[in-house]
Amino acid sequence: MKSVAIVLSAGVGRRMGADIPKQYLMLGDYPVIYYCLNAFEQSPVDEVILVCAESDIDYCRTQIINKYQFQKVKAIVSGGAERYDSVYRGLQEVSEDTDYVLIHDGARPMLTVDLIRRLLTQVEKEKACVPAVPATDTIKVSDEQGYAVDTPDRKTLWMVQTPQVFSCDIVKTAYEQIYQKPSPIPITDDAMVVETYTNNRVKLVMGDYSNRKITTPEDLAIANYLLKIQ
Numbered sequence: 669m670k671s672v673a674i675v676l677s678a679g680v681g682r683r684m685g686a687d688i689p690k691q692y693l694m695l696g697d698y699p700v701i702y703y704c705l706n707a708f709e710q711s712p713v714d715e716v717i718l719v720c721a722e723s724d725i726d727y728c729r730t731q732i733i734n735k736y737q738f739q740k741v742k743a744i745v746s747g748g749a750e751r752y753d754s755v756y757r758g759l760q761e762v763s764e765d766t767d768y769v770l771i772h773d774g775a776r777p778m779l780t781v782d783l784i785r786r787l788l789t790q791v792e793k794e795k796a797c798v799p800a801v802p803a804t805d806t807i808k809v810s811d812e813q814g815y816a817v818d819t820p821d822r823k824t825l826w827m828v829q830t831p832q833v834f835s836c837d838i839v840k841t842a843y844e845q846i847y848q849k850p851s852p853i854p855i856t857d858d859a860m861v862v863e864t865y866t867n868n869r870v871k872l873v874m875g876d877y878s879n880r881k882i883t884t885p886e887d888l889a890i891a892n893y894l895l896k897i898q
């Protein structure tokens with residue numbers, strides 16, 4: 669059973685507003701991106717493909733992969749303008765003998781080996797599964813003027829995380845279609861691509877509330893705190 673993780677690191681971190689992309693900011697003693705690469709290194713995942721900006725390929729090779737001796741990283745490739753473009757490029761590097769693909773935001777440093785293991789167990793049965801936690805706030809749907817028009821039953825709402833895990837053929841088939849038949853709404857995760865372009869259902873697996881995405885400076889402060897109390 670071969671599994672390959674695509675780690676996304678090609679974003680610019682606009683909402684973070686730092687001088688460098690947020691995945692290269694220091695969190696404790698290491699850059700943010702180090703933590704998920706370390707989790708994959710310690711996990712049953714066989715290979716890792718790192719997707720970063722063209723201009724950061726040398727930096728990632730020397731200052732991240734070589735420096736911390738991540739043996740599982742088999743390729744570093746350049747990403748695209750949107751997250752889904754970067755995923756598409758990563759998928760081109762996934763070899764045909766791969767059974768499962770895990771797609772992870774490099775900006776989620778609190779990933780655990782336990783969560784990776786649970787997802788790999790589930791995907792054998794479900795073929796497509798994503799970690800998620802029940803929504804804790806009430807979620808509103810708004811109109812274009814910013815007025816609330818609907819309040820979905822919170823019991824049905826989940827906050828979805830990564831790594832999102834799929835049978836290799838399913839995720840490749842789905843992503844092959846995104847440029848031919850563009851989605852009417854923005855593509856914000858990989859499950860959505862599978863839901864939109866295939867008949868496969870996506871199973872929600874209980875994630876970890878600590879597996880947060882670092883998006884704003886507040887998220888980095890929270891991650892620092894979580895790291896300290898671990």
Ligand SMILES: Nc1ccn([C@@H]2O[C@H](COP(=O)(O)OP(=O)(O)OP(=O)(O)O)[C@@H](O)[C@H]2O)c(=O)n1
Nearest residue numbers: 676678679680681682683749750751754774775
């Ligand atoms: N073109 C892109 C955009 C995003 N990502 C990656 O996808 C993950 C989730 O994206 P997000 O949090 O939106 O990161 P940024 O795009 O960097 O943030 P922002 O939208 O604030 O600019 C991050 O690990 C980011 O590096 C990527 O590889 N390629």
Ligand SMILES: C[C@](O)(CO)[C@H](O)COP(=O)(O)O
Nearest residue numbers: 751773828829830856857881
């Ligand atoms: C994939 C994701 O992390 C699931 O919650 C999220 O949708 C990514 O969104 P972003 O705007 O690219 O950070």
